[in-house]
Amino acid sequence: MDHFLYRDGQLYAEDVPVAEIAAAVGAPFYLYSTATLVRHFRLFDEALDWGPHLVCYAMKAASNQAILKTLAAEGAGMDVVSGGEYARAKAAGVPGDRIVFSGVGKTGAEIRAALEGGIRQFNVESEPEMRVISEVASAMGVDAPITLRVNPDVDAKTHAKIATGKSENKFGIPIARAREVYAEAARLPGLKVVGIDVHIGSQLTQLEPFEQAYTKVAELTEALRADGHEITRLDLGGGLGIPYARSNEAPPLPTDYGALIQRTVGHLGCEIEIEPGRLIIGNAGLLVSGVIYVKHGEGRDFLILDAAMNDLIRPAMYDAHHEIVPVKEAAPGAELSPYDIVGPVCETGDTFAKGRLMPPVAAGDLVAFRSAGAYGAVMASEYNTRPLVPEVLVHGDQFAVIRPRPTFDDIINRDTIPEWL
Numbered sequence: 001m002d003h004f005l006y007r008d009g010q011l012y013a014e015d016v017p018v019a020e021i022a023a024a025v026g027a028p029f030y031l032y033s034t035a036t037l038v039r040h041f042r043l044f045d046e047a048l049d050w051g052p053h054l055v056c057y058a059m060k061a062a063s064n065q066a067i068l069k070t071l072a073a074e075g076a077g078m079d080v081v082s083g084g085e086y087a088r089a090k091a092a093g094v095p096g097d098r099i100v101f102s103g104v105g106k107t108g109a110e111i112r113a114a115l116e117g118g119i120r121q122f123n124v125e126s127e128p129e130m131r132v133i134s135e136v137a138s139a140m141g142v143d144a145p146i147t148l149r150v151n152p153d154v155d156a157k158t159h160a161k162i163a164t165g166k167s168e169n170k171f172g173i174p175i176a177r178a179r180e181v182y183a184e185a186a187r188l189p190g191l192k193v194v195g196i197d198v199h200i201g202s203q204l205t206q207l208e209p210f211e212q213a214y215t216k217v218a219e220l221t222e223a224l225r226a227d228g229h230e231i232t233r234l235d236l237g238g239g240l241g242i243p244y245a246r247s248n249e250a251p252p253l254p255t256d257y258g259a260l261i262q263r264t265v266g267h268l269g270c271e272i273e274i275e276p277g278r279l280i281i282g283n284a285g286l287l288v289s290g291v292i293y294v295k296h297g298e299g300r301d302f303l304i305l306d307a308a309m310n311d312l313i314r315p316a317m318y319d320a321h322h323e324i325v326p327v328k329e330a331a332p333g334a335e336l337s338p339y340d341i342v343g344p345v346c347e348t349g350d351t352f353a354k355g356r357l358m359p360p361v362a363a364g365d366l367v368a369f370r371s372a373g374a375y376g377a378v379m380a381s382e383y384n385t386r387p388l389v390p391e392v393l394v395h396g397d398q399f400a401v402i403r404p405r406p407t408f409d410d411i412i413n414r415d416t417i418p419e420w421l
């Protein structure tokens with residue numbers, strides 16, 4: 001459920017007409033709903049109410065400071081995957097003991113910065129990385145809290161580019177070798193093993209792959225405890241999917257996911273961490289765009305938008321489907337016609353949808369891409385020197401620009417000219 005609904009013939013974000021924001025900010029822009037994202041966070045938090053837990057928002061999905069502050073005020077932890085994200089989380093006021101550090105290639109400098117600023121745990125992805133954490137922490141005279149990310153070799157049944165839990169993926173330590181690597185972790189100085197980590201992929205629309213993975217984690221927990229390790233935390237990753245297309249079957253709900261976690265690992269008495277990103281922010285965000293031209297081509301019609309692949313890359317990169325709806329509600333019974341919906345960038349890949357049935361649309365109209373909050377603004381670029389797309393946050397009847405659109409001069413002045421020119 002989200003808070004983008006039609007009222008009196010126009011699309012609202014909570015209590016603000018989207019068209020009013022567009023008039024103030026100019027299209028294209030991302031638009032987030034506070035009520036929706038808080039609601040999603042609370043659904044996860046409540047789904048784990050049966051035991052000690054921390055919901056660590058995977059901030060790579062959308063990392064604006066205002067979004068992080070909104071979630072931090074709800075008690076969220078953060079899952080970061082780079083030194084930059086760690087700095088963002090700290091800047092938003094998230095205490096180090098609520099930040100977990102994931103990612104396959106943490107550098108020595110990133111590890112040191114996190115140890116200095118405070119960190120709940122590193123989710124270690126490989127033996128070489130574990131040794132570097134040990135060296136950095138020992139040199140600082142501290143113990144780094146770690147989990148090892150195990151790769152359970154399960155098929156997440158999602159898009160190949162976002163599946164991470166098969167043995168051929170670059171992520172984690174093969175679960176079959178886990179006991180050996182934990183034994184090394186226990187021998188190395190500067191490390192404190194606190195638990196196990198797993199994350200099998202993104203946009204999962206079934207619970208079964210989670211069930212397989214978490215069952216393996218439960219078995220591993222018992223085996224590691226028998227080996228003498230103290231396993232007090234299980235970080236079960238993120239990945240629960242959202243409905244992108246209206247026609248899709250609804251993916252599982254956080255409550256069912258929470259019950260599955262309780263069923264598979266609840267008996268172990270561990271503190272549970274989860275790292276949802278997409279489900280918290282995905283349906284809490286729209287990309288609002290203006291129609292520049294309606295072009296009648298040979299055999300097909302094009303809607304040429306002012307948003308492009310540089311603003312929302314998911315359709316080009318993951319063949320993703322986004323619902324695209326008019327901001328002014330279509331008249332009841334309006335006739336639908338097929339359009340190819342494209343951006344102005346000079347690549348055929350700059351296509352959002354082909355043959356999409358739309359009500360009558362004219363140049364100057366506004367449309368909204370639904371479910372654009374996750375992996376939208378964070379993946380935007382300035383390709384074609386199109387200014388980085390702004391972000392706006394709505395809260396009840398208020399809205400605020402939370403990242404302004406840079407001017408052409410801002411963009412140009414980021415370049416520096418060498419002396420010889």
Ligand SMILES: *Cc1c(COP(=O)(O)O)cnc(C)c1O
Nearest residue numbers: 058102202238239275276277278
């Ligand atoms: C990307 C990622 C997540 C979040 O995945 P979602 O599908 O957005 O929930 C969580 N944990 C790790 C380690 C990730 O890489």
